Amino acid sequence: MEGVCETKLCTTELESVEFANQNDCLMEIGLGNYGCSHYRRRCKIRAPCCDEIFYCRHCHNEAKNSMESNPLHRHDIPRHEVVKVICSLCDTEQDVQQYCINCGVCMGKYFCAKCKFFDDDVSKSQYHCDECGICRTGGEENFFHCSKCGCCYSKLMREVHRCVERAMHHNCPVCFEYLFDTMKDVTVLPCGHTMHLACLREMEQHYRYSCPVCSKSICDMSKLWRKLDKEIASTPMPATYQNKMVWILCNDCGATSNVQFHIVAHKCPNCESYNTRQTRRGPVAAASCSTGMSEMVR
Numbered sequence: 001m002e003g004v005c006e007t008k009l010c011t012t013e014l015e016s017v018e019f020a021n022q023n024d025c026l027m028e029i030g031l032g033n034y035g036c037s038h039y040r041r042r043c044k045i046r047a048p049c050c051d052e053i054f055y056c057r058h059c060h061n062e063a064k065n066s067m068e069s070n071p072l073h074r075h076d077i078p079r080h081e082v083v084k085v086i087c088s089l090c091d092t093e094q095d096v097q098q099y100c101i102n103c104g105v106c107m108g109k110y111f112c113a114k115c116k117f118f119d120d121d122v123s124k125s126q127y128h129c130d131e132c133g134i135c136r137t138g139g140e141e142n143f144f145h146c147s148k149c150g151c152c153y154s155k156l157m158r159e160v161h162r163c164v165e166r167a168m169h170h171n172c173p174v175c176f177e178y179l180f181d182t183m184k185d186v187t188v189l190p191c192g193h194t195m196h197l198a199c200l201r202e203m204e205q206h207y208r209y210s211c212p213v214c215s216k217s218i219c220d221m222s223k224l225w226r227k228l229d230k231e232i233a234s235t236p237m238p239a240t241y242q243n244k245m246v247w248i249l250c251n252d253c254g255a256t257s258n259v260q261f262h263i264v265a266h267k268c269p270n271c272e273s274y275n276t277r278q279t280r281r282g283p284v285a286a287a288s289c290s291t292g293m294s295e296m297v298r
């Protein structure tokens with residue numbers, strides 16, 4: 001254990017120095033040298049569920065959930081129930097606390113007693129949100145907790161986001177990872193539904209511009225709608241279709257309309273969106289018979 005002598009050296013050296021400096025020293029010993037692929041930290045946790053030792057809850061969940069071949073043994077760690085940590089420098093197992101009871105080293109520059117969470121990389125500006133009940137990153141000053149959405153959102157969104165009850169308490173509609181405590185960036189669509197930013201980008205690369213949950217447009221599509229206007233104007237339908245009418249339901253405004261059939265796309269007369277789907281009948285039974293925008297955006 002090279003960490004041990006390193007620590008001893010530091011503490012003896014500091015016996016004559018004032019306490020504040022000693023604290024600084026203990027704060028820095030081994031800083032950045034310990035941890036896993038998820039967090040830099042100077043302790044491991046004992047998982048209360050399976051009594052095994054891991055660097056962090058993600059390490060536990062990867063081993064006991066994603067990688068566990070026996071479905072009966074799969075489980076997530078109940079993170080708030082962690083009671084024991086093991087100092088990475090002196091290997092002492094102890095109750096959850098920021099400074100090691102034995103060697104005095106700081107086990108995590110950022111420490112949350114509620115989440116039993118340690119992280120030496122404070123550049124993430126971690127903070128604990130009491131309403132979320134978990135620690136988040138990005139700086140408390142930049143976020144507010146929306147009680148309707150049940151999550152912390154950027155202050156830039158305070159006035160402009162559409163509230164959706166517990167918007168973040170579900171899985172990403174693309175990759176199915178639970179969003180509330182994901183480590184990846186999450187984006188809120190204009191409709192209020194949420195997904196990973198990377199998953200949204202991937203959707204856009206595949207020319208999908210509608211929310212996978214409610215089918216509303218995910219951004220201002222007016223430019224594309226004008227392009228479709230032109231395409232339709234330059235693609236007259238054969239005479240036999242001139243009088244063919246179809247019912248459409250607009251995914252954006254929800255209006256049902258009877259419009260002239262066109263092979264390219266159908267425009268909602270109410271809001272001018274082409275994000276529409278054909279329905280079998282009028283306003284009463286709006287059964288879908290087309291998947292809508294994904295087919296039409298090329």
Ligand SMILES: [Zn+2]
Pocket residue numbers: 036037038039055056057058059060
């Ligand atoms: Zn880990």
Ligand SMILES: [Zn+2]
Pocket residue numbers: 087088089090091092100101102103104105
């Ligand atoms: Zn220690």
Ligand SMILES: [Zn+2]
Pocket residue numbers: 112113114115116117127128129133134135
């Ligand atoms: Zn916390």
Ligand SMILES: [Zn+2]
Pocket residue numbers: 129130131132133144145146150151152
């Ligand atoms: Zn919150």
Ligand SMILES: [Zn+2]
Pocket residue numbers: 146147148149150161162163164
């Ligand atoms: Zn909200």
Ligand SMILES: [Zn+2]
Pocket residue numbers: 172173174175176177195196199
């Ligand atoms: Zn995702």
Ligand SMILES: [Zn+2]
Pocket residue numbers: 189191192193211212213214215216
């Ligand atoms: Zn939506």
Ligand SMILES: [Zn+2]
Pocket residue numbers: 250251252253254255268269270271272273
């Ligand atoms: Zn519409």
